[in-house]
Amino acid sequence: MTTTLEARREAVADHERRATRAVTQYAVGGTWYIGIWYFVVSVVAAVVVITIEVRNGGVGINPAAGPAGSARFFLFVMAILLPLMITPVHLAAGGTRRTLTRGFLRGGAAVGLMFAAVSTLLVVVQPVVLGWLDVPVVGDPFPILTYLGTQVALCIVYVFTGNAIAISYYRFGGWVGTAVLLLLLLPPALAEYATTVGLVTGLPLPSPAVVVVGCAVALAASATALWFMFRDLQVRPRVG
Amino acid sequence: MTAKPESAETVAPFAAELRDVVVRYDRDGEPALDRTDLTIPAGTITGLLGRNGAGKSTLLSLLAGFRRPTSGEVLVGEPGSLEAAYENPWASMNVQLVRESGDVWGDERVSESLSHYELLRPAWDADLAGLVLDTLEVDRCTKYEALSRGKKSAVAAAVGLASRAPLTIFDEVYLGMDAPSRYAFYDLLLADYAEHPRTIVLSSHLIEEIERLFEHVAILDHGRTLLSEPAEDLRGRGTSLTGPADVVARHVGDRRVLSEQRLGRTAQVAVLGSFDAAQRAAAVSDGLELDGVTLQDLFVHLTATDVAPAQPGSGAPVAQPQEER
Numbered sequence: 001m002t003t004t005l006e007a008r009r010e011a012v013a014d015h016e017r018r019a020t021r022a023v024t025q026y027a028v029g030g031t032w033y034i035g036i037w038y039f040v041v042s043v044v045a046a047v048v049v050i051t052i053e054v055r056n057g058g059v060g061i062n063p064a065a066g067p068a069g070s071a072r073f074f075l076f077v078m079a080i081l082l083p084l085m086i087t088p089v090h091l092a093a094g095g096t097r098r099t100l101t102r103g104f105l106r107g108g109a110a111v112g113l114m115f116a117a118v119s120t121l122l123v124v125v126q127p128v129v130l131g132w133l134d135v136p137v138v139g140d141p142f143p144i145l146t147y148l149g150t151q152v153a154l155c156i157v158y159v160f161t162g163n164a165i166a167i168s169y170y171r172f173g174g175w176v177g178t179a180v181l182l183l184l185l186l187p188p189a190l191a192e193y194a195t196t197v198g199l200v201t202g203l204p205l206p207s208p209a210v211v212v213v214g215c216a217v218a219l220a221a222s223a224t225a226l227w228f229m230f231r232d233l234q235v236r237p238r239v240g
Numbered sequence: 241m242t243a244k245p246e247s248a249e250t251v252a253p254f255a256a257e258l259r260d261v262v263v264r265y266d267r268d269g270e271p272a273l274d275r276t277d278l279t280i281p282a283g284t285i286t287g288l289l290g291r292n293g294a295g296k297s298t299l300l301s302l303l304a305g306f307r308r309p310t311s312g313e314v315l316v317g318e319p320g321s322l323e324a325a326y327e328n329p330w331a332s333m334n335v336q337l338v339r340e341s342g343d344v345w346g347d348e349r350v351s352e353s354l355s356h357y358e359l360l361r362p363a364w365d366a367d368l369a370g371l372v373l374d375t376l377e378v379d380r381c382t383k384y385e386a387l388s389r390g391k392k393s394a395v396a397a398a399v400g401l402a403s404r405a406p407l408t409i410f411d412e413v414y415l416g417m418d419a420p421s422r423y424a425f426y427d428l429l430l431a432d433y434a435e436h437p438r439t440i441v442l443s444s445h446l447i448e449e450i451e452r453l454f455e456h457v458a459i460l461d462h463g464r465t466l467l468s469e470p471a472e473d474l475r476g477r478g479t480s481l482t483g484p485a486d487v488v489a490r491h492v493g494d495r496r497v498l499s500e501q502r503l504g505r506t507a508q509v510a511v512l513g514s515f516d517a518a519q520r521a522a523a524v525s526d527g528l529e530l531d532g533v534t535l536q537d538l539f540v541h542l543t544a545t546d547v548a549p550a551q552p553g554s555g556a557p558v559a560q561p562q563e564e565r
Contacts, residue, residue, distance in 0.1 A: 092343035
């Protein structure tokens with residue numbers, strides 16, 4: 001009753017597809033499970049803030065700030081939580097580190113795209129709503145596609161980095177994990193610099209080449225970090 | 241969800257082998273496994289015994305590819321085609337390690353975790369999982385964290401049995417169960433093993449109640465394999481004598497006593513070593529009953545601190561107490 005090579009190859013390929021899909025679905029589903037509430041709460045909070053500002057004499061509102069601009073930080077937190085929950089279960093169920101890596105890469109890309117799309121939609125909708133309320137919109141106008149592109153890059157980089165940080169602490173513990181954290185934060189810092197819509201907003205606007213190359217390097221670096229952290233992950237024993 | 245491949249049900253029981261395996265968790269600390277060699281035969285129920293800290297859980301996590309050894313080889317697979325266990329999808333999909341913790345999502349309903357296993361395990365039997373949970377009275381709609389320790393163990397048992405993996409490993413999963421649940425689990429395990437032969441490894445401290453299941457026994461001690469042999473051979477290493485205390489004492493002589501029980505004038509004494517035909521005939525003619533000893537008595541003796549552990553690199557060695565005959 002020995003398995004033939006052909007049957008085995010087929011079974012392994014099928015298994016890896018299933019395992020990768022399971023992780024991808026978990027990453028996307030887990031993020032949206034809470035993410036939907038993130039957007040609801042953020043929008044409600046933004047409405048409350050705008051209402052208060054309007055009642056107090058009216059100030060300018062930048063549509064890129066608020067819920068639209070902070071989605072990546074929410075994704076970052078979720079990306080730290082999810083790997084710790086699924087990794088032991090996935091490996092116990094017959095998955096591998098490779099399927100974990102692929103699943104989180106695909107899942108990260110998917111939620112990055114989705115959250116960037118929703119953020120962009122908010123940016124498009126917000127000036128319209130503010131116009132109805134006679135609230136002036138401040139900030140330089142920018143092409144929506146450029147905004148979408150930079151949000152996609154930022155969101156995905158933050159997800160990959162969050163995943164890598166989670167596994168880094170799992171693998172290396174507190175002290176080394178914190179040291180590695182500084183390295184792992186370089187890709188999002190680069191993406192922020194390249195897009196200048198995040199933490200380093202005071203900097204001059206980079207050229208399009210800097211934006212494209214910076215985002216590409218940040219994406220590649222964060223994906224590599226994720227792969228590196230997962231590829232040799234050792235599951236801790238529960239008992240001696 | 242695509243249909244599972246037909247080969248899922250036709251994989252032969254796996255064997256497993258450790259060759260000169262060392263595992264260190266800390267660079268300067270004692271190794272959890274120290275140049276361990278071990279063979280687990282395919283198609284058997286193997287009991288993995290050892291005292292606390294002997295390295296059982298570490299060894300089992302190696303077989304499941306949860307971690308790789310510091311040095312040495314860990315191989316699993318169909319007999320004649322063993323291959324590395326670590327990060328090998330063929331091995332991962334066909335080896336199921338169940339730990340007491342269950343490796344399920346704590347804040348989700350039990351059914352959610354079972355769905356994940358069903359998606360990944362090629363030979364998963366959802367009906368069997370349901371049967372185990374029903375028998376052990378676990379509501380699969382309850383969140384795992386809300387279950388008692390015994391019910392959590394029951395979930396782990398369900399995962400292990402329903403996976404029908406060619407190498408299924410239970411690492412102390414039934415410790416949290418009460419006695420009726422444990423016996424129900426043993427019955428379910430034996431029934432399903434008879435119907436779907438595979439290799440099962442059971443690690444437990446409850447040796448007395450579980451030893452009837454073992455066909456093969458491996459004992460770990462201080463990170464090394466003390467012995468690995470068929471359960472019957474191991475039981476034959478000792479002899480149990482029952483009868484009048486003074487007659488028993490005469491036949492025990494200077495043999496090493498493993499355990500002794502007395503009820504009035506009747507004694508039951510387990511000794512190390514076997515009786516030859518003449519000795520056996522003499523004991524029987526004196527009215528004694530002779531039998532094998534329990535694995536627990538042998539285990540206690542073999543892992544006592546005055547019995548030297550096996551020498552490294554000597555295959556799967558056997559302890560040789562001086563008194564053994």
